[in-house]
Each structure stands twice: as structure tokens, then as C-alpha cells.
Amino acid sequence: MTTQETIDLFDKYVIANYPRLPRVIVKGQGCYMFDADGSKILDMFPGWAVSAIGHCHPKVVEAIRSQAGRLLHIDNTFYSEPQGKLARLLSERAFGGKCFFCNSGAEANEAALKLARLHTSQQKYKFITAEGSFHGRTFATLTATAQPKHHEGLLPLLPGFVYVPFNDIAALESVFSDEVAAVMVEPIQGEGGINIATEDYLQAIRRLCDENGALMILDEVTTGIGRTGKWFGYQHFGVEPDIMTMAKALGGGVAIGAMMAKEEIAASLVPGKHASTFGGNALACAAAVATIEAIEEENLLENAAQLGQYTKDKLGQLKQKHHIIDHVRGIGLMIGVQLTSPGAEIVDKCLEKGLRINCTNDTVLRFMPPMIVTKSQIDQAVDILDNILTE
Numbered sequence: 238m239t240t241q242e243t244i245d246l247f248d249k250y251v252i253a254n255y256p257r258l259p260r261v262i263v264k265g266q267g268c269y270m271f272d273a274d275g276s277k278i279l280d281m282f283p284g285w286a287v288s289a290i291g292h293c294h295p296k297v298v299e300a301i302r303s304q305a306g307r308l309l310h311i312d313n314t315f316y317s318e319p320q321g322k323l324a325r326l327l328s329e330r331a332f333g334g335k336c337f338f339c340n341s342g343a344e345a346n347e348a349a350l351k352l353a354r355l356h357t358s359q360q361k362y363k364f365i366t367a368e369g370s371f372h373g374r375t376f377a378t379l380t381a382t383a384q385p386k387h388h389e390g391l392l393p394l395l396p397g398f399v400y401v402p403f404n405d406i407a408a409l410e411s412v413f414s415d416e417v418a419a420v421m422v423e424p425i426q427g428e429g430g431i432n433i434a435t436e437d438y439l440q441a442i443r444r445l446c447d448e449n450g451a452l453m454i455l456d457e458v459t460t461g462i463g464r465t466g467k468w469f470g471y472q473h474f475g476v477e478p479d480i481m482t483m484a485k486a487l488g489g490g491v492a493i494g495a496m497m498a499k500e501e502i503a504a505s506l507v508p509g510k511h512a513s514t515f516g517g518n519a520l521a522c523a524a525a526v527a528t529i530e531a532i533e534e535e536n537l538l539e540n541a542a543q544l545g546q547y548t549k550d551k552l553g554q555l556k557q558k559h560h561i562i563d564h565v566r567g568i569g570l571m572i573g574v575q576l577t578s579p580g581a582e583i584v585d586k587c588l589e590k591g592l593r594i595n596c597t598n599d600t601v602l603r604f605m606p607p608m609i610v611t612k613s614q615i616d617q618a619v620d621i622l623d624n625i626l627t628e
């Protein structure tokens with residue numbers, strides 16, 4: 238099929254809810270993707286951070302092949318080995334909690350919100366979330382997403398949600414009460430523009446939750462599974478959440494989400510209260526097990542930490558040359574370049590030159606390279622950006 242033939246199919250048969258770039262991607266390999274016209278694209282935003290150990294990592298592909306030949310799916314009426322193994326791997330790398338599996342970030346957050354309501358008392362119905370957050374597109378997670386632009390046309394939303402400015406401890410204290418079931422935040426806001434939580438802020442959330450019998454939920458859908466150079470974002474901040482969600486990088490490219498909760502809280506999710514037909518299926522869990530093993534075998538946490546610093550430094554050097562760059566921020570391989578004017582055109586021009594990055598919140602260029610990225614690939618990406626900014 239030609240590129241145009243594929244686009245025609247979409248025009249006729251696929252709902253146009255995404256602004257799509259006019260490329261048909263037919264292959265992915267490591268830090269590169271290839272389109273139907275034969276272009277090779279250096280991918281610094283692989284699948285919106287899903288393909289975090291690179292496209293089609295051989296270990297993940299092999300695990301999928303092998304699992305697919307034995308058992309694709311078995312419903313949660315039964316036990317299956319990959320789900321149990323995956324839960325142990327995650328628990329041991331986090332705070333020793335128990336897992337519930339689903340298929341996406343929004344579903345993981347839905348599960349977290351429901352568990353918080355189920356675990357706390359009836360009078361506790363409020364959720365506090367932060368402005369600039371992104372928690373998903375289902376009604377509850379959309380309501381949790383404290384950005385009016387995402388709410389337009391969809392009101393009224395779920396009751397009980399209270400929004401506060403991110404990183405503002407006084408604001409948090411002023412809305413806290415014994416009616417709060419949980420606070421949910423991202424350790425680093427992604428879609429909101431790579432806004433890093435301060436250690437004080439996360440610790441204040443922990444303290445206020447403890448004082449008020451509320452739960453601390455961290456949305457680690459993007460920060461989880463190594464992107465920041467540690468398994469989970471919270472591990473940079475000296476706090477532990479009660480509930481944590483993850484998804485994007487977890488399956489190495491396969492759809493899977495997970496919620497982890499401390500054991501005594503997890504106990505409130507009794508049979509009948511929540512479920513997911515596809516959640517924890519053998520194929521997705523086998524892919525996730527392989528992803529975690531690959532991260533360990535190839536020291537990718539260390540690579541994410543080192544190459545993240547390298548990328549930040551390189552991008553920071555561009556600031557001297559290009560006044561459009563205000564500053565660079567991020568942890569590990571979750572990096573934002575704050576511009577002084579909108580960046581959408583820069584993203585398009587980068588793609589023309591064979592580099593994929595992203596722009597969020599109008600003026601923040603996002604670099605989220607695969608954790609297998611090399612220095613020379615970073616150099617190449619920064620050179621392309623440098624050339625485009627010079628033009």
C-alpha cells in the first residue's frame with residue numbers, strides 16, 4: 238500500500254480524533270522507526286514513551302513469540318504464571334505492594350481511585366489533584382486531570398474532585414480535610430510540561446495524607462519502569478505512596494497497565510469490586526516480564542540516568558546560541574526544553590529532517606528517548622535541533 242492509500246483508509250474509516258502526521262510507520266527497530274516511503278526516523282519520543290527500551294526489543298519480541306505459542310489469554314477465573322511473575326518483579330522493585338493488572342494508564346488510575354474510595358470511609362469522597370496534571374481520558378481520570386481544556390464539552394464531570402496548583406504546599410493544606418479520600422499527583426508532570434515535583438511537596442502530601450487518614454496515589458504511568466533512571470519516579474524523593482500506577486513502558490510496546498497498593502490497602506479490593514477482562518493476560522505479562530529483565534540485564538536504569546544528564550547538558554548548551562530556549566529541565570530521560578514561544582513548527586521541521594520529538598503545553602519540547610539510546614544518537618538529535626533553530 239502507498240502512504241496515500243493508507244491515509245485514504247483512515248479518512249474514510251477511522252475516526253479523526255487524533256491530529257496525525259502524514260507518515261505511515263511500517264517498522265520500528267531500537268531508536269529508529271521507518272515509514273512506508275523508506276524514511277528512517279530517529280525516535281526521541283517512541284510511542285509517547287511506550288517503547289521505552291526501544292522499538293521491538295529482541296528479548297520482548299522473543300518472549301511474545303514464545304508465550305503466543307503456548308497461551309495468549311486466560312481469564313482471571315484462573316491463575317497464570319506470567320501474571321504472578323510480573324507482580325513479584327514489580328513488587329520487589331517498588332514498595333512491596335500487591336498488583337492489579339489492566340491495559341492502560343487511565344484504567345490503572347481508575348482502579349486507584351476506586352480502591353481509595355473502597356478503602357477509606359463513606360464520608361471520604363474527595364480527591365485532590367494538581368493543576369497541569371494528566372491522568373487519562375475516562376470520565377474519572379479526565380476529572381482528575383486538572384486542565385480545563387480537556388474538560389470542554391464534557392461537563393458535568395464526576396463530583397468530589399478538588400484542584401490545587403502543583404508544588405504549592407499552602408494551597409494543599411488549605412483544601413485538606415477529613416473528607417479527602419486521596420491525593421493523586423505525578424512525580425513529574427509529563428503532558429503538563431515536564432514539571433518536577435519538589436521533594437518538600439511530595440513529603441507534604443505524605444504528611445497531610447497521614448494526618449487526615451487519606452491515601453497518597455502517585456501516577457507513575459510515564460515516570461515508572463525506569464525512564465527517570467530509577468525504577469519509579471518516587472524513588473528520587475524519599476517518600477513512598479500508598480498506591481501507584483504504571484503503564485506506558487511496562488509492556489515494552491504491548492498494552493498493559495498496573496496498579497500497585499500496599500498490602501493492607503490492596504485487601505479492600507475484594508472479589509466483585511473491580512475487574513478487567515484482558516487485565517493481566519498471559520501475552521502482555523510475558524512481554525512485561527521480558528521488559529523488566531531486559532532493563533536489568535542491559536543496565537538500562539544506569540544508562541537512562543547517565544544519558545539523561547548528557548542530553549540535558551547538550552540541550553542546555555543550545556541555550557547560549559538560541560534565544561528561543563529558556564531552560565532545560567527533567568530527570569533521567571524525561572526531558573523538557575522550555576521555549577519562549579510555541580514549538581509545534583519546530584517539531585514538524587525536526588520530523589522532516591528525520592528526528593521525532595514532541596511539543597506539549599505549547600512551548601515545551603519533549604525529549605523522551607528510549608533507555609537504550611547512545612551518545613551518538615543524542616548528538617545527532619541535538620545537531621538536527623540546532624540546525625533547525627539556526628534556520
Ligand SMILES: *Cc1c(COP(=O)(O)O)cnc(C)c1O
Nearest residue numbers: 341342343371372373427458459
Ligand atoms: C499517558 C498517561 C496516562 C494515560 O494513559 P493511557 O494509557 O493513555 O490511558 C495517565 N497518566 C499519565 C501520567 C500519563 O502520562
